[in-house]
Amino acid sequence: MRFAELAAAYERLEATSKRLEMRALLTELIRPLRPPELTRVLYLSQGALRPEYEGVELGVATSLARRAVAKAAGVEERDVARRTQETGDLGTTAGELVGKLHRLGTEDPLTVAGVYHDLERIAAASGAGSQEEKVEILTRLLGRATPLEAKYLVRFVIGTLRVGVREMSLLDALTDAFADGSKEARVKIEAAFNLSSDLGLVADALVQGGLAGLEHIHLEVGRPIRPMLAEREPTLAAILERMGGSMALEYKYDGLRVQAHIAKDRSVRLFSRRLEEISGQFPDLRAALPAAVTALPAILEGECVPLDPDTDEIRPFQEVSRRRGRKHDLERLQEEVPVCLFVFDLLLDGGIPVYERDFAERRRLLEQRLRPSERVRLADQRVVHSVEEATDFFEVALAGGAEGVMAKSLAPGSSYRAGARGFWWIKYKRDYTAGLSDSVDGVVVGGFHGRGRRAGRYGAYLLAVYNPGRDRFESFCKVGSGFDDAQLAEMPTRLKGVESDTPPPGVDTGVTPDRWFLPKVVLEVRGAELTLSPVHRAAQGAIRPGAGLALRFPRFTGRVREDKAPTDATTSDELLEMYRSQVRQAAPSTEGSDETS
Ligand code: ATP
Numbered sequence: 273m274r275f276a277e278l279a280a281a282y283e284r285l286e287a288t289s290k291r292l293e294m295r296a297l298l299t300e301l302i303r304p305l306r307p308p309e310l311t312r313v314l315y316l317s318q319g320a321l322r323p324e325y326e327g328v329e330l331g332v333a334t335s336l337a338r339r340a341v342a343k344a345a346g347v348e349e350r351d352v353a354r355r356t357q358e359t360g361d362l363g364t365t366a367g368e369l370v371g372k373l374h375r376l377g378t379e380d381p382l383t384v385a386g387v388y389h390d391l392e393r394i395a396a397a398s399g400a401g402s403q404e405e406k407v408e409i410l411t412r413l414l415g416r417a418t419p420l421e422a423k424y425l426v427r428f429v430i431g432t433l434r435v436g437v438r439e440m441s442l443l444d445a446l447t448d449a450f451a452d453g454s455k456e457a458r459v460k461i462e463a464a465f466n467l468s469s470d471l472g473l474v475a476d477a478l479v480q481g482g483l484a485g486l487e488h489i490h491l492e493v494g495r496p497i498r499p500m501l502a503e504r505e506p507t508l509a510a511i512l513e514r515m516g517g518s519m520a521l522e523y524k525y526d527g528l529r530v531q532a533h534i535a536k537d538r539s540v541r542l543f544s545r546r547l548e549e550i551s552g553q554f555p556d557l558r559a560a561l562p563a564a565v566t567a568l569p570a571i572l573e574g575e576c577v578p579l580d581p582d583t584d585e586i587r588p589f590q591e592v593s594r595r596r597g598r599k600h601d602l603e604r605l606q607e608e609v610p611v612c613l614f615v616f617d618l619l620l621d622g623g624i625p626v627y628e629r630d631f632a633e634r635r636r637l638l639e640q641r642l643r644p645s646e647r648v649r650l651a652d653q654r655v656v657h658s659v660e661e662a663t664d665f666f667e668v669a670l671a672g673g674a675e676g677v678m679a680k681s682l683a684p685g686s687s688y689r690a691g692a693r694g695f696w697w698i699k700y701k702r703d704y705t706a707g708l709s710d711s712v713d714g715v716v717v718g719g720f721h722g723r724g725r726r727a728g729r730y731g732a733y734l735l736a737v738y739n740p741g742r743d744r745f746e747s748f749c750k751v752g753s754g755f756d757d758a759q760l761a762e763m764p765t766r767l768k769g770v771e772s773d774t775p776p777p778g779v780d781t782g783v784t785p786d787r788w789f790l791p792k793v794v795l796e797v798r799g800a801e802l803t804l805s806p807v808h809r810a811a812q813g814a815i816r817p818g819a820g821l822a823l824r825f826p827r828f829t830g831r832v833r834e835d836k837a838p839t840d841a842t843t844s845d846e847l848l849e850m851y852r853s854q855v856r857q858a859a860p861s862t863e864g865s866d867e868t869s
Pocket of ligand 1: 501502522523524525526527528529545575616651678699713840
């Protein structure tokens with residue numbers, strides 16, 4: 273396949289905001305393809321070379337890409353920079369500059385295979401001289417590119433492919449292109465993806481063996497499974513009722529979710545909630561895990577929390593987050609902030625997948641297999657049959673340093689539902705007892721210039737929830753409070769490279785910020801209540817035609833959810849559910865002046 277065809281498809285995708293049209297375009301794009309080309313196109317369309325969990329990074333900063341554009345176009349770097357200020361996007365600039373020298377139909381056209389190969393070389397370049405090598409490869413690619421190809425090549429390498437294609441849309445397209453397009457087929461394809469976290473692998477199996485081919489995909493050590501997620505209920509009584517009168521309650525530890533893969537040879541790999549490999553940050557857990565489990569290979573899940581080395585008490589979560597991303601100080605931090613993994617699930621037991629078994633059996637197996645140590649322990653659990661027992665355990669959990677409890681169904685069918693949020697697990701937190709039931713994880717999609725003390729930087733941000741059904745990010749608030757000076761100062765660094773002068777594809781809002789951002793950074797916010805809004809678009813129309821949901825008096829909690837991808841943010845449906853349970857609990861408050869916009 274010519275790379276020009278892929279670039280043309282991206283151009284069409286970018287121009288549409290309609291889900292069905294996007295689905296049709298994607299289907300048309302992938303239907304004629306076969307592995308390995310199909311696999312490559314799937315990864316490329318997600319802005320990656322490999323499935324996310326493999327962590328393959330191109331390592332091309334915007335400045336490097338700018339240098340390559342300048343070289344390929346034969347102009348000064350500062351001209352490229354100036355022009356990019358005008359266009360707002362280096363990809364567009366590349367399209368304009370490189371396009372002056374090239375026309376379609378050169379004798380040496382780029383192919384998807386060739387481009388992919390060169391991008392792999394860019395990713396592989398490391399050590400002394402690697403920066404120059406990356407620039408060199410990119411310059412040569414750009415030298416052969418048409419304007420449109422240059423635009424998408426550059427966007428790809430700097431990580432801002434804006435076509436707005438996410439996993440859900442690609443799963444739709446796979447269903448239409450390689451199965452019968454039915455709901456049942458879609459469910460099977462998504463299940464295979466939830467199990468393997470690898471779209472390429474799923475596509476491969478589908479093309480080789482149809483829907484039956486997906487059965488060859490198994491849970492394997494080294495390939496993370498997408499996490500099972502919990503629903504909310506406003507009271508313990510409501511939870512108990514939903515669970516049918518009895519349930520397992522566990523401490524809800526406030527830390528970092530960790531999926532631990534322990535191979536037969538006792539090597540350990542750790543994955544975060546968004547399935548990024550985080551093995552490097554927890555050498556202490558890696559060392560402790562093989563001895564803590566008796567049947568290998570194994571995959572288990574737990575929450576990693578800091579413990580006070582003297583008192584054994586749970587410490588605030590922020591102390592684990594200090595471990596993230598730091599390489600040099602790790603040894604010191606290991607001593608200062610020792611962590612413990614509280615294991616709450618077992619998915620692979622001595623090489624046998626057990627995630628489809630009922631929860632009570634998984635827990636029993638886990639209790640048999642785990643040899644608790646200082647670093648690895650079993651999550652505290654009690655099976656309860658009444659609201660009194662549940663309340664009692666909830667108090668115990670809070671006193672023990674947990675943020676609440678996690679209720680788990682003991683009913684037949686309580687298997688581990690990879691990638692799904694359902695009422696098999698229900699969370700109940702201390703905060704539910706007051707005000708708005710939960711915090712909301714919102715994706716930053718816009719920024720507003722600050723005034724007064726905040727002049728010269730962004731003073732507030734526009735946040736959106738994710739709507740998987742529409743594959744859209746829908747705005748729900750503008751948040752400016754809760755940031756301390758340091759947090760406010762570091763936000764632009766986090767948002768570097770995803771700024772945009774035009775609304776990014778997939779973002780839905782009636783608010784116009786001073787600057788747009790491609791969905792990337794997830795912030796945790798709290799607010800007073802949810803109201804209806806004429807300008808925000810979260811769950812628009814669900815309560816009243818034209819009205820979206822907005823969070824009043826939003827406040828940043830100080831936690832940047834680095835463990836969440838934009839599509840892991842709170843969903844519109846969750847927000848709607850929070851709105852409804854708030855209305856059920858308190859006197860209805862539907863109107864409200866819209867302080868949030
Ligand atoms: P979610 O994961 O539901 O999207 P979140 O990451 O913001 O949301 P919460 O909603 O507060 O977190 O709760 C779910 C998380 O609770 C799990 O992802 C897991 O990290 C954590 N957790 C702590 N203790 C347990 C437990 N005993 N069982 C399951 N999860 C637990």
